[in-house]
Amino acid sequence: MANHFDLAASAHAEMLREGFQPDFPDGTKAQINQIYSSVNGSHNNMRDLRGLLWSSIDNDTSRDLDQIEVAERTDGGIRMRVGVADVSASVAKNTPIDQHAAFQTKTVYTGVRNFPMLPNELSTDLTSLNENVDRAAMVVEFVVDPQGCRSQPAIYEAMVRNKAQLAYSRVGPWLEGKAGPDMKIAGSLALQEQLKLQDEAAQALREQRVSEGALEFNRIEADPVIIDGKVHSIQTAPRNHATELIEDFMIAANETMAETLRAAGRSCIRRVVRTPERWDRIVDLVGRYGTQLPAEADSTALNTFLRKQRKLDPVHYPDLSLAIIKLMGPGEYVLSSGTDKEPLGHFGLAARDYTHSTAPNRRFADLVMQRIVRAMLANEPPPYTDAELTAIATQCNLQEKAGHKVERTMQKRVAAVALADSIGKVFRGVVTGASQKGTYVRIFDPPVEGRVVRGEEGLDVGDTVTVKLLHTNPQMAYIDFARVPGR
Template sequence: MGQDSISANTLTASGVYRARVCNQAQLAYDAIAEWLEGRAPVPDAVHAVAGIEAQLRMQDHLAQLLRSQRQAQGALEFESFQPRAVFDGSRIADIRLQEHNRARQLIEEFMIATNGCTARFLAAHGGASLRRVVRSPERWARIVQVAHGYGVELPAQPDGSKLEGFLARQRRLSPVSFPDLSLEIIKLMGSGEYVVERAGEQAIGHFGLAVQDYMHSTAPNRRFPDLVTQRLVKAVMAGSPPPYSLAELAELAVHCTGREDAVRKVERQMRKSEAALLLHDAIGQHFRAIVSGVNAHGVWVKIFTPPAEGRLVGEIPELRLGQLLQVQLISTSVERGFIDFSLQRSQ
């Protein structure tokens, strides 16, 4: 959507215009990432289109500049546990973790930059918009306590740069348990939401991305808030009245936030059921695992191959988050997405 100028790691200008997407190469994330990271030759799909190799190299360079700028401003780098089913026809053949690689970073940074440009475009033309926000954490005191447990002192007031420093330290020191720490901090930060913001108002911003102006605008083919934004932009460009009143936008903000929460619940349930289905024939087998959750409701563990999470049942001694264990698969329920393990006792 935007034609941007980047100088000294700073986005200095942007333009908004109508365009049609024509996919000439149909590139794949993993193949492009292996090439950009120097682990594979240039993919055939890149060779097939003249000039695309230089274009991708330039885009990768600019994306890393944008990424460095956000990190300097306190953008938070999490690592989530995202297993994805691998199908052989209609049969689940495996489950693998989705890698956050260089190609995904390229798309992510350009989307963040474009969404910011779109938000500022609508604000500059005096219109209301549907912003995507993550507020400054109200449970910051609890985040401070978590960091203290790792020997790190965070300031009393929310500070994205300090929090990212803590996360980077733990990612380096304990990469195996870092996804579980990431999830704990994400929960304490609170969910994102859609809100209506009008030109001239103080923007709430997105704490996790360390950006002040942010909205969803780059995927109108699969996400309704992006379609709303596209309609707002097109109305401005055509000099037409806004397609939504403030009251309608406010109602849409609440509706879209609720639907997004529901989608996340369905996705989590599907991932659990996929894992339960794959592991059903492995009941009785033993696995290497790590403690991924300890609370009043029980103890959860993650096994590494295949990557899956389940509950620890039976007699359980005192365990700590991140502790490595040997467990035995006891039962699965595909319908409920339940996977139960027991602690393997020393012989």
């Protein structure tokens, strides 16, 4: 029965249930045709950076490419350029496509079907930084010195050309020396040197950020293998040098963007994580591991503990990370007025100035930020009032929560389908929850969570156990295990 469960239809229904509008409105096709017909290849008033060795690194199956990078060694350090797809040049404010994006606020990824914020004709084609095509981009530039500090910031429009579309799964192991280069990298010494230079800059940025108190988490995420619409297996999503490299440049570009707008006195939307209100709960949790944190919130002390615990107990570390993330509270979008002298910062990144700006194909907040920056560069009035930005931030927060619900539910359903042929098999795992609501276990391979419905007595969070798969139900998103006695 599970093998015949229609996951794509289930995902669509889940989107509707959580208040999304998964289908594009009337007028979308006409607007797409108008956008395509208006593309004339004019590059006036733009820098031409198509000759640089730009590359992108993303998931193996990603088609909505928002970000490309290129590095250059200078006397003062490594000059980084992060090119962000210029979506604002194609999608005008208050048009049908923009209004749909403003309501959805994000692309929702369910594993079996994606629900794009923008039509695929744009997000995976005209406004995607695809390989070997000319594209307009908003470039964020900065120099990274050997200590990982940024300087000489600049933001400008440019024409770019992605010379190599690469994947985390292949670039990461090569950078780490665990595997040879893939065909693209092997065929270009210049690309090899470029990626190593980028990695050098990224590691410097990361070490500087950690020294300032940024937190390093290591959550385990499941990545379904879908072939011809069918779930074949569940594997662990890669996290390696390549994923960290892109993350480091994304963070640095977002910080540069927020700093530049604050200096210009421009209102914008910021991405913040407030100083934890439940810091005392974090102190109690960490105290169980023999470490005493300060009474006042201190991200540096917390990350020192996290780094140590990750080395001491890698099996339980992902669940410890998740527990602390939940206690910290969610990230949120807020208005930052152009007159704010001390805007809210991002506790987890130890960043005073932070926003979301590097994924305008996937997040509406980033598209809004791009319009704000474009107006700043042109010395034009702001495209949004503070009241409009407040309303946008509120909608983004609401839809982010709803989107997470859709994605979590579908992850459970996909896992239930993937395990349907494994009834009776035995797995090792770790207990992730134990309360009156039930006892839950995360098995190690594949990385799937389910409920222990038999033999759960006496189990507590953190216990390593052996369990047997009893039952899966994709419709109800259930995966049920029984504890195997004596093992």
